[in-house]
Amino acid sequence: xxxxxxxxxxxxxxxxxxxxxxxxxxxxxxxxxxxxxxxxxxxxxxxxxxxxxxxxxxxxxxxxxxxxxxxxxxxxxxxxxxxxxxxxxxxxxxxxxxxxxxxxxxxxxxxxxxxxxxxxxxxxxxxxxxxxxxxxxxxxxxxxxxxxxxxx
Numbered sequence: 001x002x003x004x005x006x007x008x009x010x011x012x013x014x015x016x017x018x019x020x021x022x023x024x025x026x027x028x029x030x031x032x033x034x035x036x037x038x039x040x041x042x043x044x045x046x047x048x049x050x051x052x053x054x055x056x057x058x059x060x061x062x063x064x065x066x067x068x069x070x071x072x073x074x075x076x077x078x079x080x081x082x083x084x085x086x087x088x089x090x091x092x093x094x095x096x097x098x099x100x101x102x103x104x105x106x107x108x109x110x111x112x113x114x115x116x117x118x119x120x121x122x123x124x125x126x127x128x129x130x131x132x133x134x135x136x137x138x139x140x141x142x143x144x145x146x147x148x149x150x151x152x
Contacts, residue, residue, distance in 0.1 A: 003145055004028040004062045004103075006052065006094060007071030008045075009036045012109060015138035016069055017045060020145050030061045032079045053081035055093035055100075062101035067145050070094050072110045088116065095119035107144055109137055 003020050007013045008029030021027050021043060028046045031037065037047045050057030052074050062068050075090035084090045096119075098106050108128045 001066035002026040002028060002064060003067045003069065004030060004048075004065045005069045005071065006030040006058055006062075007074030007109075008040065009033060010071050010073045010077070012073060012111065012134055012137050013069075013071040015134040016071070016109065016141045017043070019138040019142035020069070021045065023142065023146050028061060028065065030058060032074070051082050052079065053084040053090050053093065055083075055097040058094055059097035059101045062098055062103055065101065065103050067105040067107065068094075068098045068101075068103045069107045069109060069141055069145070070098075072108060088119075092119040105144075107141055109141060111137075 001024070003024045003026070005013050005016050005020070005027070008017050009031040017027060017029055017040065026046065027044070028048060029040045030048045030050065030052070031040070032049070032052055034049050037049060040047050048061035050061065052058070070091070072091065075087040081090065084093050095106070110128065
């Protein structure tokens with residue numbers, strides 16, 4: 001089932017791409033700079049380049065994906081944003097884009113604890129991984145992505 005990683009051009013996003021590429025039939029990467037595209041394509045990843053603050057860009061890239069991995073670092077870093085300016089607005093746009101694209105599962109990935117709740121997500125469960133260690137975060141995403149169902 002297709003998986004998209006929004007923020008694949010972050011260090012955590014790159015580690016997640018490496019992990020989910022081993023098991024997912026189709027992996028998509030949403031990135032901001034086209035300079036990262038060739039490296040990802042060489043790894044068999046489908047690449048979408050757009051503005052992380054434009055929910056319509058994220059929605060188009062996520063269409064028909066089962067799982068969306070949303071790396072919050074891409075909403076907070078210094079990349080250019082033409083639409084939503086504040087990180088919370090960017091995150092809300094991602095959640096709406098995932099809903100509109102028909103995503104079944106959302107996994108939020110953050111390097112630090114967030115005081116505010118994440119925007120309402122879609123699907124059976126919205127998982128939140130708070131992990132500064134790249135490999136540990138990537139492993140956790142890989143395990144959740146591989147799970148056929150998150151219900152007990």
